[in-house]
């Protein structure tokens with residue numbers, strides 16, 4: 001039931017509309033306010049509110065977003081009342097006896113034959129209505145707004161959450177055809193009065209539900225809006241105080257000159273905004289971004305700052321102050337936020353008064369110090385006082401000191417210090433890597449909501465639209481209630497959208513689903529901004545990406561065969577075992593690909609462990625130890641036992657030799673593998689540093705800074721993708737080697753984005769190592785297959801445990817292709833396999849360069865999406881024995897490589 005007294009503004013004629021007043025509430029009397037106003041103020045306000053309303057009505061993009069808040073509703077009434085005409089019309093309408101009442105048709109009513117033909121089933125109409133329980137009382141107590149759907153001879157009544165609350169059939173067609181504003185209809189024990197017509201478009205898009213404002217969250221809308229509406233004119237009307245204020249601000253100037261070339265000036269608030277937020281009638285002052293920052297900003301960042309400013313100021317959606325900045329990785333979301341904070345902390349559109357005092361930035365632990373550094377980088381240490389929480393700097397210090405204006409804290413620490421943080425009034429909340437808030441039930445989300453800070457910004461490089469419920473949680477976090485309650489959102493958006501995407505969906509369902517999806521996008525699009533990496537490509541050096549298929553070594557092949565012949569794998573394929581045994585098998589195969597000694601360690605561990613009771617694992621490892629040499633010592637592992645490790649070593653050697661000043665980021669998903677890689681570094685005298693889950697948070701930034709410094713002597717940065725894949729800047733490295741592959745392409749893409757970002761000076765070389773013919777190739781294929789593209793499983797939290805495998809898929813996973821150079825290439829059905837010369841070399845046939853993985857320019861590309869099969873086909877590709885390898889790095893490793901794919905972005909100065 002609607003709780004606000006707002007009418008459904010866009011249904012029918014808003015000026016004529018009768019307003020639903022919940023029982024027990026009296027009609028607000030805007031006239032009272034009018035009488036208190038001085039005539040000049042009154043005239044100004046009326047014109048302002050009318051103009052804004054008309055503007056919104058005319059602008060299809062905005063109209064759907066002019067969500068009714070208590071304030072906006074009053075604004076419109078206020079406009080009507082000034083003329084006096086519509087108000088009286090409305091009150092007359094309430095009292096008027098409805099001209100026509102349609103009662104539920106008794107079943108026995110028969111319709112003359114001829115008439116039947118005139119009753120097309122296609123009669124579909126929608127009305128906004130109010131309803132109450134059927135009674136004979138003259139003065140009805142209307143209980144709520146609803147939507148009435150007339151279809152053929154039946155009626156359906158839906159509440160504003162989209163739930164059916166009444167149905168009726170076998171009405172007289174002629175009567176239904178005549179229904180119009182003011183008519184009353186009996187339906188399922190309810191009496192309904194028609195308030196207005198809803199256009200099919202408003203129904204199909206779901207807008208009629210939204211605008212009804214039935215959701216509790218909408219009516220409880222923004223506190224700022226409420227505060228302003230509590231008595232917007234009182235203070236304005238005190239002439240003495242107003243004069244004083246005007247005098248005080250007479251020479252109020254923008255902080256920076258808005259007229260100099262290249263100045264970045266924020267949008268001025270419109271009349272509606274002024275009416276809502278400038279109750280003290282301060283003069284309007286231009287808000288101008290500090291030229292010191294503007295000098296560095298990229299065009300997309302300027303746009304982003306304007307976007308963020310408009311969102312948090314409540315200029316984009318009435319009274320809503322949230323935003324999601326979902327730019328792809330490396331686009332400088334941090335700088336955009338820093339610019340916003342710095343601007344709002346010093347300036348404001350009303351009398352130049354700063355909009356915010358305190359800002360809270362919540363971020364993953366490993367990035368707390370990155371934020372500190374970025375503040376320092378862009379603003380120095382004097383302009384703004386920030387307080388990053390770490391071991392030595394406790395929250396209490398911040399709460400006790402008025403000195404600091406920005407608190408930077410990790411999500412974990414936030415939970416621990418919530419009680420103290422609650423004592424501070426924050427005006428702006430920024431949640432970095434905020435996709436973790438996609439679950440509204442988790443503690444972090446509830447903790448942040450409890451801070452009741454209105455201006456909320458989520459930063460994320462991960463697309464947010466993959467899961468409609470998670471999408472709701474993020475939207476509801478930044479702009480609470482804008483999509484109504486979860487249950488109404490499900491009915492109005494999620495269900496029709498999901499139904500429309502099922503193969504069995506009817507045309508009607510498809511159309512409804514598409515319209516609802518479009519409306520959802522339109523509704524949320526005003527406060528979500530996402531730009532792809534393409535916008536900064538031109539500022540970046542070339543990127544040479546290689547997928548390298550490494551031949552497995554003899555020991556690996558033998559162990560691999562044995563694993564595939566184990567009882568555990570056979571049982572898996574027969575679907576005989578419970579307990580996800582396939583995950584154990586997959587894990588063992590992946591370890592083997594990295595290095596056989598990892599498998600050896602697992603076998604030994606299980607042998608000695610007291611939990612060695614799993615039949616599946618025992619049967620998986622049975623007889624494997626015998627394949628290893630009798631005196632096998634995993635600590636003394638031989639490098640030649642792993643195909644990938646051999647390639648890695650040659651690669652490190654050639655980089656070291658040809659580019660002695662350049663550095664390498666070496667990434668693995670596994671700590672045990674990192675241990676091996678670390679050991680290899682030691683053996684070969686390569687200096688290294690390491691960041692994994694065990695690295696204390698307080699040391700992480702220091703490690704990163706040290707590596708990025710040109711004075712650093714570290715050649716290699718060993719990185720656990722799970723611990724440090726997100727948000728880190730590792731521009732000190734210009735070669736990145738992904739030693740193993742993750743099921744989730746997002747993990748790999750995140751890791752690969754650490755080096756090819758703003759500030760990188762050298763051409764970037766990326767090597768993704770895969771063991772030919774093994775499960776690693778299968779995982780890669782899964783990443784790039786169409787199935788994953790459409791399923792869009794591009795979510796960092798999804799791991800292999802979330803993946804369901806059919807027996808058929810498992811059969812494919814558990815197959816070793818020993819004779820192929822590259823199974824992935826075989827699957828592409830590429831022209832070069834039909835070459836007569838049989839070299840497999842296809843350099844001439846394929847574009848030398850494409851616009852990287854992002855797809856053609858004209859498509860709405862998204863580099864967070866994994867590469868597709870067809871895109872891969874367009875990469876340069878060649879077998880290891882190709883004669884003319886021009887890349888000196890590939891040339892050096894070819895001996896152990898069966899196949900390469902290569903793609904170059906920003907080619908001009910490549911290699």
Ligand SMILES: Nc1ncnc2c1ncn2[C@@H]1O[C@H](COP(=O)(O)OP(=O)(O)OP(=O)(O)O)[C@@H](O)[C@H]1O
Pocket residue numbers: 296297298301327328329330331332333334335374377460461726727728729753757758759
């Ligand atoms: N206009 C600019 N000029 C030069 N360097 C910039 C600019 N904007 C951002 N950078 C630098 O680019 C790097 C990446 O920026 P940032 O960490 O903010 O990216 P992000 O969008 O947060 O990416 P992610 O999603 O990976 O966290 C940082 O080192 C930052 O200082």
Ligand SMILES: [Mg+2]
Pocket residue numbers: 333334432727
């Ligand atoms: Mg970031």
